[in-house]
Amino acid sequence: MAAKLLGWDDTIVALATPPGIGAIGVIRISGSRSFEIINQLFPSKDLLQQASHTLHVGYLKEGPKVLDEVVVSLFKGPRSYTGEDVIEISCHGSPYVQQQVIQACVHLGARLAKPGEFTQRAFLQGKLDLTQAEAVADLIASNTEASRKAALHNIRGGFSEVLKQLRDQLLSFSALIELELDFSQEDVEFADRTRFYALIREAREAVERLLHSFKLGNVIKNGVQVAIVGKPNAGKSTLLNALLNENRAIVSDIAGTTRDTIEEILNIDGILFRLVDTAGIREHTSDIIESIGVERSLAKMKQADVVIYLFDVNSTTIPELEAVKHDLDRQQIKYLLVGNKSDLANDLIRNSFDARATILFIAAKENEHVEVLKERLVDMVLQGKFQTEDTVVTNARHYHALQEVLKSLQDIHAGLDNNIPGDLLALDIRRCLHYLGEITGEITTEDQLDYIFSKFCIGK
Numbered sequence: 001m002a003a004k005l006l007g008w009d010d011t012i013v014a015l016a017t018p019p020g021i022g023a024i025g026v027i028r029i030s031g032s033r034s035f036e037i038i039n040q041l042f043p044s045k046d047l048l049q050q051a052s053h054t055l056h057v058g059y060l061k062e063g064p065k066v067l068d069e070v071v072v073s074l075f076k077g078p079r080s081y082t083g084e085d086v087i088e089i090s091c092h093g094s095p096y097v098q099q100q101v102i103q104a105c106v107h108l109g110a111r112l113a114k115p116g117e118f119t120q121r122a123f124l125q126g127k128l129d130l131t132q133a134e135a136v137a138d139l140i141a142s143n144t145e146a147s148r149k150a151a152l153h154n155i156r157g158g159f160s161e162v163l164k165q166l167r168d169q170l171l172s173f174s175a176l177i178e179l180e181l182d183f184s185q186e187d188v189e190f191a192d193r194t195r196f197y198a199l200i201r202e203a204r205e206a207v208e209r210l211l212h213s214f215k216l217g218n219v220i221k222n223g224v225q226v227a228i229v230g231k232p233n234a235g236k237s238t239l240l241n242a243l244l245n246e247n248r249a250i251v252s253d254i255a256g257t258t259r260d261t262i263e264e265i266l267n268i269d270g271i272l273f274r275l276v277d278t279a280g281i282r283e284h285t286s287d288i289i290e291s292i293g294v295e296r297s298l299a300k301m302k303q304a305d306v307v308i309y310l311f312d313v314n315s316t317t318i319p320e321l322e323a324v325k326h327d328l329d330r331q332q333i334k335y336l337l338v339g340n341k342s343d344l345a346n347d348l349i350r351n352s353f354d355a356r357a358t359i360l361f362i363a364a365k366e367n368e369h370v371e372v373l374k375e376r377l378v379d380m381v382l383q384g385k386f387q388t389e390d391t392v393v394t395n396a397r398h399y400h401a402l403q404e405v406l407k408s409l410q411d412i413h414a415g416l417d418n419n420i421p422g423d424l425l426a427l428d429i430r431r432c433l434h435y436l437g438e439i440t441g442e443i444t445t446e447d448q449l450d451y452i453f454s455k456f457c458i459g460k
């Protein structure tokens with residue numbers, strides 16, 4: 001497939017480090033002509049004669065003009081990121097210098113790389129499968145411990161391994177069916193139907209587990225929307241500040257999300273919590289959450305994955321809280337009931353609440369039990385489920401393909417139930433294998449690949 005792709009023979013060049021001024025900038029070249037190109041720019045040594053995986057210091061020159069003093073790293077294919085001959089030039093971090101070096105490579109016949117083209121080549125050379133290539137983009141975009149872990153697990157082939165097992169199961173199933181078809185005249189049944197049944201059930205369970213993990217995968221990748229709601233003076237902005245003091249997350253932008261509301265982002269134990277409509281919390285005058293029944297606050301809560309309902313324990317009645325709880329339950333919203341200003345409350349007040357509902361008591365202003373609130377938030381999301389070894393589906397493309405895999409498995413099951421002929425079963429199996437292949441990239445079109453890799457940054 002590789003050789004058919006347009007531009008495959010080209011040698012490509014791009015800046016691999018972020019544009020702008022830095023201590024150094026790394027320029028990457030990949031392709032069959034990369035050694036020849038660097039050799040013409042690096043007069044002090046014959047780089048064609050040097051061993052792979054070595055570093056060389058010297059001046060880069062285009063004709064008589066000295067471009068920069070650089071360090072050149074040599075990687076001969078296939079022992080390189082792309083699997084092709086790769087050169088990395090570490091030059092000084094001036095955008096002007098970097099442009100000059102890139103231009104010099106272009107003058108010698110290299111072409112500017114498209115976004116993700118280095119990783120695309122690694123995929124086409126069989127260095128990575130598609131799930132691993134996509135995990136490279138996820139790792140670059142990861143901004144928390146959990147997203148880093150999930151991406152790294154997949155780069156190492158965690159997800160591919162699960163898919164491979166599935167594929168092997170299906171292949172052994174289909175081999176038996178095909179064998180049966182070859183002898184169809186003789187009306188023999190080689191394939192033991194109960195074994196078939198068990199095999200498909202195992203595959204189904206594995207796919208269902210993967211599909212189920214997408215919810216968590218989404219959390220890991222995009223964070224959890226949290227709304228802090230409650231009546232004016234409950235202490236919402238005090239709580240917001242207490243939470244932000246230690247955990248404000250350093251994030252640039254998160255792919256796939258639009259910021260139509262003002263939000264603050266917290267990083268608690270490696271999970272991003274996106275606090276929605278924090279502007280509304282801060283602006284006291286426009287605080288419209290007079291009561292929880294208000295249309296807008298409901299809409300806001302529905303938008304959230306988790307709602308923190310904050311109330312002042314000293315000025316809230318039990319019937320009031322019961323009504324709130326009822327509303328939240330009815331809307332099927334995940335929530336935490338948090339009683340604030342417990343520093344002012346006596347035991348009588350606390351006990352009266354505690355008997356009715358599980359309430360977390362805090363004193364936001366005193367920073368009391370805010371830690372416990374954070375733990376509860378994390379528990380609610382992870383439910384202790386996420387381990388480094390777990391395979392979590394974080395990619396919507398994989399999720400949709402897995403849904404198709406599940407559908408085909410269900411069809412196979414139904415087919416077995418109805419005793420349909422082997423050739424029809426074989427069709428369903430082929431369909432199932434097709435969708436599995438789409439995930440790992442064994443079955444893809446050029447358009448699909450271009451689309452996937454276009455979401456990468458240039459130079460990767």
Ligand code: GDP
Nearest residue numbers: 231232233234235236237238341363364365366
């Ligand atoms: P909001 O309207 O819900 O955002 O409430 P604020 O955060 O503005 O808090 C209202 C008032 O309650 C302020 O005077 C806060 O200092 C006070 N407050 C907030 N949390 C606590 C607390 O835990 N204990 C006490 N004693 N006062 C608090």
